[in-house]
Amino acid sequence: MLPLQVSNLSMQFKDKVLFHIPKLQLAPNEAVYLRGDNGVGKTTLLKILSGLIEPTAGSLSHSQSWLSRWFNPNKHGIVYLHQSPYLFDDTVYQNVLYAIKFAKLSRQEKRARVITALRKVGLETLADEHVSVLSGGEKQRIAMARAWIIKPAILLMDEPSSSLDLESISRLTLLAKELLEIGSSLVITSHQQNELTQLCSKQWWIKNHTLIESPLLQVIQDSSEPEQLHQTTVL
Template sequence: MTQLSIEATNLSVRFKDRLLFHIPNLVLGPRDAVYLSGDNGVGKTTLLKVLSGLQRPTTGAININKPSLLRRLFYAHSNNGVVYMHQTPYMFDGTVLDNVCYGLKFTIRERQKRRNEAINALRMVGLETLADEHISVLSGGERQRVAMARAWVTKPAVLLMDESSASLDQESTDRLVVLCKDLLSRGTSLVITSHQKNALTELCRRQWTISDSQLIERAELQLVNEDNNKYAYAG
């Protein structure tokens, strides 16, 4: 898997007169696994949407070290390999398998191979017996599993998981962990938001916390300093 890195500079989001956050510098490298924490309303979801390209920041630039042309073509459906998973993922009118296959681009010759990959993804999340059922029969937790299977089959370079375990029981969370570990082994980078630590956040070796409109790097006791655009070390 070709790997990507994301670097953001002078990144800020404002809503009218309110500054949600200002981040002078942010780097997400290949195979990074980051736990993004913070109180409700501090901007965790907004930051993930900005990094994924789904939302424009008020200021700042986001640079994605892009892969080769061939890889960019492969990733055309997922914003250069960056995939965002919402807490309540959108599902399309169709079968469970249709939803997992959505976004996969393949030729007629490759159809069976891609179908087998999608079935395997459903098997990994424990839903292969429901592959041909309409998506409407699934519970909220099962839909989150389908979303994870859909992300896994695209083999993203960066996966942004927004409260993906919020509606899941322990077994479902453990199944997501298996897929995340597989993606990490392939070179995918993860950013995971969660209100509390769990089996998914235990995969992370870094922790970002948004507090007082700033981004704190807890793993290395680093604080993003607004005044001089450099890291100020707390230790």
């Protein structure tokens, strides 16, 4: 069963239809590049897919059978990585630990997983620091470490590289690759092509109040854009 399927999904604000998507599905191990101009509803779509907001109409079905052994932030195993990550008023270590706080693991096992996650994003030495001292890019790396440690069925990444330098993007890409290798699916929005978007094999483009799907290498023509690609739980 596919981890995500959507049918006749619509979102409307008062009398304005933001988008209507007849059909949409996401396969395991699949990375999708979500494109579209500002204001077309990319963030709204991600929040609908994560369960953070309800659509005006339509149905969504999820499956996370292979993830039943993991603690997940919601019953569908979907993580929404916000462009401006939400962090708790606590240390770096505690922010990552929260993701597996209720997992059936020993204290030593939890600590080992948190330290491993922090090491992968290059912030192990800041484990005991309060998150208030972190830069915007470091906060995004903490949020990614917290997402990675959950091992979600689906990771929705909303402009994850907007405040990151090249090293940070490379570290996020490494974690994203590892999630794909274990069967997770990714949806990534970005205004810039980078290592993260290069993981994608498919693109979803919100245009004219609907969604167009195509292989990533197939550039969809738009007279208003150059002939090139532009570049559920909240973390």
